[in-house]
Amino acid sequence: MSGIRLNKYIASSGLCSRRKADELIESGVVNVNGKIVKELGFLVQPKDKVFVNQKLVRPAKHEYYRFYKPAGYITTSDDEKGRKTIYDILPENMLGLKPVGRLDKDSTGLLILTNDGDLINELTHPSIKVPKIYLVSVEAKVHRHELEQMANGIEIEQGKTAYADIQVLEMDNSHTMMRITLYQGLNRQIRKMFEHFGYEVKTLKRIQHATLNLDGLKRGEFKPIKPIQIRELKNFLNRISK
Numbered sequence: 001m002s003g004i005r006l007n008k009y010i011a012s013s014g015l016c017s018r019r020k021a022d023e024l025i026e027s028g029v030v031n032v033n034g035k036i037v038k039e040l041g042f043l044v045q046p047k048d049k050v051f052v053n054q055k056l057v058r059p060a061k062h063e064y065y066r067f068y069k070p071a072g073y074i075t076t077s078d079d080e081k082g083r084k085t086i087y088d089i090l091p092e093n094m095l096g097l098k099p100v101g102r103l104d105k106d107s108t109g110l111l112i113l114t115n116d117g118d119l120i121n122e123l124t125h126p127s128i129k130v131p132k133i134y135l136v137s138v139e140a141k142v143h144r145h146e147l148e149q150m151a152n153g154i155e156i157e158q159g160k161t162a163y164a165d166i167q168v169l170e171m172d173n174s175h176t177m178m179r180i181t182l183y184q185g186l187n188r189q190i191r192k193m194f195e196h197f198g199y200e201v202k203t204l205k206r207i208q209h210a211t212l213n214l215d216g217l218k219r220g221e222f223k224p225i226k227p228i229q230i231r232e233l234k235n236f237l238n239r240i241s242k
Contacts, residue, residue, distance in 0.1 A: 003043030004059075006030065009050060012059040014096065014115030021117075029053045063097060064225035065113040068217040075102040075111060086111070089220060100124060100209065101132070104188055109134070109206030110214050113222070119234070123210060128241045129183040133208040135169075136190055138199045142168075142176040146197045156192040164193060211236045 004012075007021035010030070015021075022040055024030055030037055031051045032044065044050060050057050069075065073086045077095070083105065087095055090113075100112040100123045114120060123130050153163040162184060170177040180190060191201045207214050211233045217223060225233075 003045050005040075006032070006037060006042040006044055006050070007040060008118075009044045009059060010052060010057060011117040012062075013057040014060045014062075014098070014117055015052060015057055017117040017121030019121060024052055060096075060115050062116040062119075063094075063114060064116065064119075064230055065094065065097065065222050066212060066214070066217060066225055067099075067111045067113050067222040068214055068219050069103050069108055069111050070220045071106055071108050074105050075099045090222065094222070101185055103206060104191070107204040107206070108219065109204075110209050110212065110217075111206075112209055112212060112225075122237050122241070124185055126185065128237065130210050130237070130240070131208070132182045132185075132206060132210075134180045134182070134190060135203070135205045135207055136178045136180050136194075136201060137203045138176045138178075138194060139174060139202050140176065140199055141171060141173050142178075142194075142197075142199065150193050154193060154196055156186065156189065156196060160186060162186055162189050162193050164190065 006025060007018045010016065010021035010024065011018045016024070025038055025040055025042075028036055028038060029052060032042065032048050067086070067090070069086060070089075073084050073088065075086055077085065077087050079085055086099070094113065097113040097115050098120060100114065100120050103109060103111060112123070122128060147166050147168070150162075150164050150166060153161045156162045165181040167179040168176065169179055182189060186192075190204060194201050212225065212229065
């Protein structure tokens with residue numbers, strides 16, 4: 001029987017990942033042609049109408065962008081505190097895209113923006129160790145034994161151990177520049193790791209996420225990700241998730 005699995009159909013709308021779609025289906029908020037459907041393997045036919053929480057959803061054409069986030073903006077579509085968000089500087093046709101992970105207000109660098117819920121889930125799921133690379137500076141000389149502790153893992157919150165691969169690029173008595181690779185997605189992870197040792201991060205820039213980097217982008221600029229780059233990214237994710 002032809003058709004698209006219901007969870008894939010919902011995910012392809014950009015609403016959420018397939019995993020989240022399964023939760024929505026099981027919770028009874030999904031209906032097809034006016035009837036509640038809780039069957040995860042339900043196949044959606046071309047003329048079917050699918051509603052989630054009484055709102056019609058349709059598959060969207062997937063879009064993928066690289067964006068060089070400048071400092072001073074948060075990565076959310078709405079902020080109750082009235083702070084500037086990345087959507088204040090993105091064009092209207094990109095307002096429906098979601099960032100893959102976050103960069104805090106003072107951080108800069110690469111953000112992947114997409115409406116592909118499955119890809120967002122793969123890039124952020126904790127079971128898939130997706131590398132993210134940052135350039136980080138601290139206005140102090142960071143001691144070698146502290147860097148070794150960060151590599152081995154330190155507790156930054158109760159029950160949360162953070163670790164990082166760190167390569168020192170420059171160091172003197174008042175400055176340390178590092179290339180840091182993370183395989184986790186903990187909130188403000190790098191800043192908290194250095195705060196643990198009494199250091200304040202001066203600058204933090206993400207330069208690479210999985211196979212994608214900042215090449216050819218200026219601060220505040222965005223560019224579509226080429227189809228060949230998406231294929232390379234998905235092939236990479238398939239390899240590291242096995």
